[in-house]
Amino acid sequence: MARHDLIAGLDIGTTKICCVVAEVGENGETIVSGVGVSPSTGLKSGVVVDIESTVRAIEEAVGRAARQAGRDVASVFVGVTGEHITSLNAKGVTAITHADREINDDDIERVNEQSRVIVLPPDRIILHAIPRSYAIDGQNGIRHPQGMSGARLEVETHIVTGTRTIIDNVQKCVSRAGLATDELVLEPLATSEAVILPAERNLGVCMVDIGGGTSDVAIFQGGAIFYSSVVPVGGNHVTNDLAQLFRLNFEEAEQLKISKGSTQVNAIPDVETVSIVQIGADEKKLLPRRLICQAIEARMQELFEFVQKEIMKSGCHDLLPAGLVLSGGGSQLHGAADTAGEVLDMPVRLGKPSNLHGLGDAVNSPIYSTAVGLVQFGAHQVLHGHGAGPAANPLGGFGKAITGFFSRLRAH
Numbered sequence: 001m002a003r004h005d006l007i008a009g010l011d012i013g014t015t016k017i018c019c020v021v022a023e024v025g026e027n028g029e030t031i032v033s034g035v036g037v038s039p040s041t042g043l044k045s046g047v048v049v050d051i052e053s054t055v056r057a058i059e060e061a062v063g064r065a066a067r068q069a070g071r072d073v074a075s076v077f078v079g080v081t082g083e084h085i086t087s088l089n090a091k092g093v094t095a096i097t098h099a100d101r102e103i104n105d106d107d108i109e110r111v112n113e114q115s116r117v118i119v120l121p122p123d124r125i126i127l128h129a130i131p132r133s134y135a136i137d138g139q140n141g142i143r144h145p146q147g148m149s150g151a152r153l154e155v156e157t158h159i160v161t162g163t164r165t166i167i168d169n170v171q172k173c174v175s176r177a178g179l180a181t182d183e184l185v186l187e188p189l190a191t192s193e194a195v196i197l198p199a200e201r202n203l204g205v206c207m208v209d210i211g212g213g214t215s216d217v218a219i220f221q222g223g224a225i226f227y228s229s230v231v232p233v234g235g236n237h238v239t240n241d242l243a244q245l246f247r248l249n250f251e252e253a254e255q256l257k258i259s260k261g262s263t264q265v266n267a268i269p270d271v272e273t274v275s276i277v278q279i280g281a282d283e284k285k286l287l288p289r290r291l292i293c294q295a296i297e298a299r300m301q302e303l304f305e306f307v308q309k310e311i312m313k314s315g316c317h318d319l320l321p322a323g324l325v326l327s328g329g330g331s332q333l334h335g336a337a338d339t340a341g342e343v344l345d346m347p348v349r350l351g352k353p354s355n356l357h358g359l360g361d362a363v364n365s366p367i368y369s370t371a372v373g374l375v376q377f378g379a380h381q382v383l384h385g386h387g388a389g390p391a392a393n394p395l396g397g398f399g400k401a402i403t404g405f406f407s408r409l410r411a412h
Contacts, residue, residue: 005382006033006069009374010062010076010179011187012170014043014236015212015329017057019065020363020371021073022356024379031358032375033071035368036064045213045232046082048169051176058177068359075180077374080127080170081187081216084163087228089132090115093154103136103145107153115157125167128160128186132224141222158225160186182378188216188228190373193380195327195351195366196220205322207351208307208340209370210330212236215303217310219320227314231306235330238299245295246287247278257333262293263300264335300336304343311344323347327369 011018021034038060042053066073092115096107116129134142136150145153167184174181191209192201201220209216211234219227238261243253260274272289307324311317323346326337331350341348353363353372363372 006071006073007375007378007382008062008065008073008076009079009190009371009378010058010174011079011190011371011374012043012054012058012173013040013211013370014046014214014234016040016367017054017061018368018371019058019061019073019076020368020375021065021069021071022358022375022379024382025357028379028383029355029357030360030372030376030379032356032360032363032372033358034065034067034069035359035362036061036066036068038064040212042173043213045234046211046230047084047166048173051169051173054173055176058173058179062177062179073179075182076174077182077190077378078170078174078184079187079190079370079374080162080167080184081211081214081230082162082166083214083230083232084166085127085160085186085228085230086162087158087160088118089226090118090157090159091154092116092157093152096151096153101149101151103148103150103153105146108134108145108155111153111155112157115155116159118159120161123164124161125164126159127162127167127184128158128189130158130160130225132156132158132226133222143223158228160189160228183381185374185377186228187211187370188218188230189225190377191216191327191351191370192218192220192225192373193376194353194369194373195325198223200322200325203322204316204320205325206307206311206316206320206346207325207327208331210235210303210326210328210336212329215307215328215330217307219311219314219316221316221319226316227310229310229313231303231310233299233303233306235328235333237303238296238330238333241295241299242292246276246292247280248276249279252277256292257296260289260292261296262334263297263339265290265293265297267335268293296333297335297339300333300339301343304340307340308344320346323349325349325351327351327366329367331366 017040019036022032038057042050092111094111134145135154207218239254268290273286275284337348352366
């Protein structure tokens with residue numbers, strides 16, 4: 001089986017840093033060859049707060065993945081998230097002045113450039129500008145305008161922006177770890193590569209990736225990204241609630257959440273109890289499990305209420321027949337999908353990476369969705385002949401991002 005260049009995805013999260021290394025088979029399959037995970041203590045809500053700690057964690061995660069793959073890793077596709085991320089849909093328009101009025105690649109690039117002319121504060125940069133659909137002489141819904149005839153070409157583009165300094169600090173951590181950046185990729189876009197089905201993209205679907213400090217939201221319509229945002233609630237908020245309410249250290253609260261937690265309080269028997277050791281206490285204490293789950297349920301309901309607000313803000317509330325796809329570590333909390341369905345009143349399923357080869361079983365979990373999605377994002381670049389080259393700055397891979405996403409639009 002012929003194999004292509006090594007591709008590495010680096011998910012720099014609030015609770016963990018994950019690196020997945022893979023190659024692309026001649027038939028386009030993703031062949032996972034290495035996985036590395038290390039605890040993350042240098043980020044808060046997706047933002048770097050301790051560079052040295054983050055650098056060490058990156059080195060550890062990438063080192064583990066590289067050793068397992070038996071290959072050196074020189075560059076990575078890096079996920080970016082955080083409350084500083086915002087998005088908008090913009091339009092561009094250009095006249096077709098050729099004598100034959102046939103639309104070519106230069107016309108498409110010109111109209112794309114027009115859509116990217118937006119006013120931004122000096123502290124913000126464009127991370128992605130993704131063409132969603134084109135219109136020719138008022139005819140909407142065109143995905144491949146090349147070769148078509150017309151006098152006026154329009155495009156609707158999804159633009160994602162972020163705070164320059166925050167993005168610079170992410171890149172600085174990657175660089176200090178001895179790695180080049182192939183591309184900076186918005187994490188919900190990457191995650192969607194791993195967990196969203198083409199049919200769901202076409203029908204209309206919302207994806208929520210529950211991380212440690214934040215949760216990523218992405219809405220797809222007609223096969224393309226329509227709306228993206230980040231909400232300020234994640235799995236760590238649930239853990240912190242338990243730690244504060246029951247006087248537990250963070251590690252014990254996290255274990256309590258995982259082993260005994262649920263978002264479905266009504267399913268917990270009244271008589272069931274849980275043994276805990278509170279900070280400063282010598283003896284164990286028994287608590288009703290329902291009491292613990294009430295705290296978890298309240299916070300998770302708040303999370304999905306935030307998601308509901310984002311869906312309403314997007315204007316797509318009645319346009320999501322494929323429902324909601326949950327992913328990320330927080331999605332594994334018992335009852336999370338049921339609670340999401342109750343709050344949002346839509347079908348919900350758990351999304352995790354699939355159809356992977358090599359060590360695919362090792363990453364067949366929602367906690368690896370973003371790192372796997374970053375690899376698959378890179379695989380599209382390889383398959384469509386764009387290669388993977390280091391970006392000199394956050395805008396260095398800008399053209400490749402557009403081309404990569406446009407190639408994916410063609411695939412649907």
